[in-house]
Amino acid sequence: MGSTDTPEDERRSDLEIARDASPRPIANVAADLGLGPDDVEARGEGVAKLTLDAVRSATAAGSDDGGSDDGGSDDGGDNDGRTVLVTGMTPTPKGEGKTVTTVGLGQALSSLGERAVVATREPSLGPVFGIKGGAAGGGRSQVLPMESINLHFTGDIHALSAAHGLLSAALDNHLHQGNELGIDPRRVHWPRALDVNDRALREVVVGLGGTTGGVPREDRFVITAASELMAVLGLASDLDDLKARVGRIVVADDADGEAVTAADLGVAGAVTALLRDAFRPNLVQTIEGVPAFVHGGPFANIAHGTNTLVADRVAESLGDYLVTEAGFGADLGAEKFVHVLARQGIAPDAAVVVASVRALKRQGLDQWPADYDRLAETDPEAARAGVDNLAKHARIVESMGVPPVVAINVFPDDDEAELAAVEEALAERSIPVARSRVFELGGEGGIDLAEAVRDAAERESTVSPLYDLEDTVREKIATLAREVYGAADVEYVDGAADEIDRIEAAGLGDLPICVSKTPYSLSDDPSLTGVPEGWTLTVREVSPSAGAGFLVVKTADVMTLPGLPAEPAAEGIDVVDGEITGLF
CATH class of the missing domain: 3.40.50.300 (P-loop containing nucleotide triphosphate hydrolases)
Known part of the structure; x- marks a missing residue:
């Protein structure tokens, strides 16, 4: 033992x-x-x-x-x-x-x-x-x-949730106040965020308050740790870099398919102000x-x-x-x-x-x-x-x-x-x-x-990335699929290939890749154990996180807002005589 x-x-x-x-x-x-x-x-x-x-x-x-x-x-x-x-x-x-x-x-x-x-x-x-x-x-x-x-x-993390909410509010307010930027409400990429697991908020509809409640549209929530704003904070080198990254966040597309950013909404500075101490x-x-x-x-x-x-x-x-x-x-x-x-x-x-x-x-x-x-x-x-x-x-x-x-x-x-x-x-x-x-x-x-x-650590080493930033997006994904995950092939579904073409046409193809997949298998299927062989990596969405400075590649069915399990840890946490119990 x-x-x-x-x-x-x-x-x-x-x-x-x-x-x-x-x-x-x-x-x-x-x-x-x-x-x-x-x-x-x-x-x-x-x-x-x-x-x-x-x-x-x-x-x-x-x-x-x-x-x-x-x-x-x-x-x-x-x-x-x-x-x-x-x-x-x-x-x-x-x-x-x-x-x-x-x-x-x-x-x-x-x-x-x-x-x-x-x-x-x-x-x-x-x-x-x-x-x-x-x-x-x-x-x-x-x-x-x-x-x-x-x-x-x-x-x-509360500051991040608030800053994320400010950007969401500014976006919907812009739609309500005349939409000078011509944002297409069907092409809003920026979700809302909160720091709890709540599956009921993965897909929602907002703006249902009549003429004063904003423009009705489909929306969604992510957990704050999955917000691009969290990645922006994590990768910023200083406050000026933080503000620049916030400004580059793509929140939506306009009617012509052109990107609309946080800087376009005029609130990059305000969002940064909320994140200064964080x-x-x-x-x-x-x-x-x-x-x-x-x-x-x-x-x-x-x-x-x-x-x-x-x-x-x-x-x-x-x-x-x-x-x-x-x-x-x-x-x-x-x-x-x-x-x-x-x-x-x-x-x-x-x-x-x-x-x-x-x-x-x-x-x-x-x-x-x-x-x-x-x-x-x-x-x-x-x-x-x-x-x-x-x-x-x-x-x-x-x-x-x-x-x-x-x-x-x-x-x-x-x-x-x-x-x-x-x-x-x-x-x-x-x-x-x-x-x-x-x-x-x-x-x-x-x-x-x-x-x-x-x-x-004391032996001489040279860190060597597996792909070059100049490689095409497909080449980068294929390298990770083959060399890291052990996949035999990559399949693009649900328009992911077209999204890659748009990303490269917009000049963002030289960004590193951030693959979103299950952590419970080397493959994109959590039921496959050991070292799976002969399988195909399924890519269903590719999108730029321009503020963070990478491309998000979503595979299979990864959730950006987890749900609570049948017996959540919250059921065992309490306050007794003024002291917290059950926290682990």
Whole structure:
């Protein structure tokens, strides 16, 4: 069985462990990074936002010898510190512990004497109250204050929802006030947004209030993490760049099919004003006092799936090691990190591919079981069979020039025979692996992993994107389909091919690709496990996210507004005697 060195913590919830922690004053955490009192603005106990001057100073220092525009550099694109990207194998819907591993690895590197900085995404309320739970880590590897981070935090996501709503309101007001730009109400691309899972709002009709209620039209909602505005915030380098990106957002087409932008509506400045404070990175700490930036939160199956570029740049500049994460598996988050983020100077020196016995068994079985009971059964052969999927994810990051290290996120009830079977299978493939017990033991449980990662990061590496920006849109999609997902062919349906032609005619064909597909299979069919072969990637929509600076390629039937499960986590969350309970 797995380690049981901390049986008391195994019986205690993440929330209880977080409440018993003794966080350091946030000013002391900032001082570890060379930040003084004038560089941070306290936002409650244990939380601070960096000032704009501090952001400018840190990013300017870090960009002096930064990476190249094409995403490749002789030293992996590193500025001052080394960057470690935490990604994973194909996960189950409950997640396999990338944030836990990110936090724990940062703590382990700190224990080895390195000045480590952790960077993660802000939790979305959708998963918090849905099936996946919070995103502040867990056990002895959390970022604090856990309750605040998982709920309202510094209000960044609320600001994004408000800014998104302002742009929606300006658009409908323009239609109501005479429509000087000639917007075609049937060709409005900009949806509405909210930060909860609500399937009833996926498709709606607005403007039904008579002559004073606006122009009736079909509309839809997306979850805030899926908004292009979230991607814009995540990729902006400074406030001027943020405003320029907001202005480029295509909100609709006019009657002639020409794009209408946020700048055309005259509200790019107002939207930026609502996002000014949200642009500033949030500084917190791990449960062991390691500095952590928690900032931004785009989903990787819909957008690029990383925390903000500005937080990574600050952290890389101020630390020896930046440990940052990308959403879902290497086929989504890590691929986009290399093809989108690395082209802006943040290129990883090593990648950690997180696996769990649970996910390995899920990928080793012929099909997804009806519930998790089957995955709880001891089955070393299923775990071994699932290594094919894990190895594919390791090879994905390796194919892009990033050395991989597999981290087996050990759960307390994992069987030793299963763990040994996985390690043996990885050794046969010559893939470095370390067990991680950071959930149970904090940094101490990640020392082996930290040493393996440090060895990998110190080797010379060259990040190499799989496609050039000058390739055609179809060539880029085909490259990802073949080299990353393992597809044999690509099929374009529902007018997607025509959309590509229009995008290239508009001069947007040189943007990177952001594929929106299921995270639960390497293919676009969540029921296909392992490493599917001989299948065809189905592309049903291609659209420009001109503000974010990439093209969104939607496959199969990906939802941009998730629904709640039959038993949502919200049913177990309560307030008792003034204290929140059930948050995990």
